[in-house]
Amino acid sequence: MVSKLVKSNIKLALRSERERTISELRDLFRYPFHSDVKILHFEMDGSVGDYGITVAQFKELDEIIEINAHGEKVSVEVFLK
Incomplete structure (x- = not known):
């Protein structure tokens, strides 16, 4: 502990x-991160995202932000599987 x-x-x-x-x-x-972002989750896979890195933006641990700073929808399905 x-x-x-x-x-x-x-x-x-x-x-x-x-x-x-x-x-x-x-x-x-x-990248135009949403202004409410508190947590950025970087996932390295090699087969998804740019250079194999996928980024998810969270407001809280259980609240994914699905739009960027421009109001455009952001794909987060890789994190919801």
Whole structure:
């Protein structure tokens, strides 16, 4: 079991790097992520997506966002199987 101090330190580190990480990912992929995105799920398969990487955007752990920043529908069926 992970101690509360370790969990707290991990959360603090993730929060402090959140905006920079999201900014770099946006620049890297040039993808119009929805403004409500809190979690990006990267799945490496090799046979789907660009370069074998499929990205799903989540508002919460159980709430997939199915549109991008332009209001266009995003395919997420690979994550719903």
